[in-house]
Amino acid sequence: MSLISEPIAAFSPLYEQIKALILASLQASEWLPGEAIPSEMELAARYAVSQGTVRKAIDELAAQNLLVRRQGKGTFVATHQEDDWQYRFLRLEPDSGKKLHLKNQFLACENMVSDAHIAQLLNLIAGDPIIRIDRIQSDAGRPIVFEEIWLPEVRFKGLTLDALNAWAGPMYAFYESQYATHMVRAEEKIKAVLANSRLANHLQVTEGAALLSVERVAFTYGNKPVEIRHARYDTSEQHYDNKLN
Amino acid sequence: MSLISEPIAAFSPLYEQIKALILASLQASEWLPGEAIPSEMELAARYAVSQGTVRKAIDELAAQNLLVRRQGKGTFVATHQEDDWQYRFLRLEPDSGKKLHLKNQFLACENMVSDAHIAQLLNLIAGDPIIRIDRIQSDAGRPIVFEEIWLPEVRFKGLTLDALNAWAGPMYAFYESQYATHMVRAEEKIKAVLANSRLANHLQVTEGAALLSVERVAFTYGNKPVEIRHARYDTSEQHYDNKLN
DNA sequence: CAGTGGTCTAGACCACACT
DNA sequence: GTGTGGTCTAGACCACTGC
Structure with a gap:
């Protein structure tokens, strides 16, 4: 044999x-x-x-x-700086069919150490330095999205609230031009949650209102996770649009 | 010139x-x-x-x-009868990472006439005959999904509650084998909503709980819409999983 | 015009499944 | 072994862009 x-x-x-x-x-x-x-x-x-x-x-x-x-x-x-790629990963659309024109308002940008959960998602070790950003996105003055963002400090060294507020365009174009980091793909986990007082305040809805919770992990080349986001969408007049093939 | x-x-x-x-x-x-x-x-x-x-x-x-x-x-x-295609369009996953094993419970299957909204989505005229189905899907005895389904009566003639209850597998395999209708793609619009008393009862949650609302239009060959679904998911222990590329 | 991607062909050979 | 899809090649020509 x-x-x-x-x-x-x-x-x-x-x-x-x-x-x-x-x-x-x-x-x-x-x-x-x-x-x-x-x-x-x-x-x-x-x-x-x-x-x-x-x-x-x-x-x-x-x-x-x-x-x-x-x-x-x-x-x-591929680049996130091209006009038609600006919001490549944003699936939120107004029910009316019009286009969203989101304006950023950054609330915070602080250095901290990662907890076990964020560390695991970013392939770091709990206690590693990270940057945490809070922002609100509004359409025609109405807050639609509240987001918490976590970034590994090694890759995004020196990021400040002022730098963010000086930037007009989308986040991933910012990462690309300022930190040579291009996002290739992302994974999202979506749930329905109730607004607590903090979220209600940020999104100007009543406490106990239904919100869409979207947890995203975004990856660069080589399947490397480099950004965590936890967004809450007010879906009273817009929806998350998805195509299944 | x-x-x-x-x-x-x-x-x-x-x-x-x-x-x-x-x-x-x-x-x-x-x-x-x-x-x-x-x-x-x-x-x-x-x-x-x-x-x-x-x-x-x-x-x-x-x-x-x-x-x-x-x-x-x-x-x-392509067929929805293959094992690995059984739940090709289902994006719901337990937070635990285990697999869902959904069991059907059909509540109703009735002939009626379509209103303007459903008619428009199905390329019909308001007043055209349609079939409406209600079902609950449970995992290990826990109701997870409540769904209302609308089908054009012309294509699904003679569909009864008994026929549905006699069928064990997924819906799209049923359409394929019984009505020669293969689903090719679908579009979903997702929102967060609050449970009213009816939904709370079906899904065994408290009134005012947050639920994921998923409105789906499914298409056969030739981009023909042939099924409307309005699902409500209990996302307390599972989430809608989406990949962005 | 030259240079780029896009289409189409014909033929050789490889990997895999079935019998 | 035979038949299927999968890979690779070489060459001709088409469509689009920009100089």
Whole structure:
């Protein structure tokens, strides 16, 4: 009888390896968000494979929203600074169908040490330094969202309330331009909760009103969690919109 | 100066046309859910294109979850009857991480006429006949979900409470096997609401408890809406799980 | 016009499932 | 072994962008 050992590494097609190489370059900031990566022909030459193989690798990265293809122009590193990506992860929509125009109001930005829960979510150790931010987002003067945000202090060193208040655009564009941190994906856990007095005050609803609780973990390249958010949405006149495929 | 008319029909690549042809066959039930479609070679011959072009068409349909590729076996029409697709559209998960084992309890199944709201969502006219179903889903004896469901009577003729109670599996597998209706995608609008006495009673929570309200429209082939659901989830020990990419 | 991504082809070969 | 989907290649040509 023959001795056939279990394959340690499963078969990995060439384009998967190319994908990994491109990903490594993204992670190493060889090409920055918004910039063009080399053309398919150049990459094919660099990796010594055919254009079709590079193409398949890029296709998959584009499907995961890591790259953006633009015919005639090139392939670009995805960025949260583009107009149509500004609110890529925001699923809240007014019932009326109009568009939300959210304005930030930052309440706090303080350095502290993480508890066990936040530490675990961020792959840190309880007691590691973190930054905690509170903010309210309003549409036409009406508060809609109250959010608590936790960030690892190592990555977001020196972040202050003043810096936040000086920034007009969305949070993830801020992280990208100020801290070279691009968010790739996020996971959310949604519940219905009752407003306590603090939440009621922030969102100008009555105590005991129903609010949507949204806990988010956001990840950069390499599946690294770098932001925790706990949001409460007032869904009396807006809803969380989701598509199932 | 030259007179250049706007292109009426934009350029449409071959594989898009093949995609449309395959879609038409699916919609016409030429191949039923769970069945294999012809091999790539056969389809290439049938449509007189290369295998690569058929491949790209199938790739995109598989990405939309309309087809399922299985190496060495063939390409199959997606079905809700497969084990791992049973709860493809259910995003509710226990906080504990365990799996939910939901048991159905159907409360009502009655014929009625649609109001303007439901009619509009189902592309019907107010007054058209519809079927309305109430059900409760429980996990380990605890009611978790209360749902109202509306179906167009034309498509689901003769549906009775007894038929529902005789069915053990998930709803969309039932529609598929009994009414030749396969659900392709769905849209959900989520809010937080307070339990009124009726909801409190169904879900065994106190009046004024916070509940997740989930309004779903589900579509078959050809973007045709064929089911409306309004669910209320008790999220005290479970949450709605969502991934953002 | 040159350069980029996008389409289409034809053919060779690999991995996997079934028999 | 045969048939299926999966990978990879090389080359031709099309569509779009910007100089």
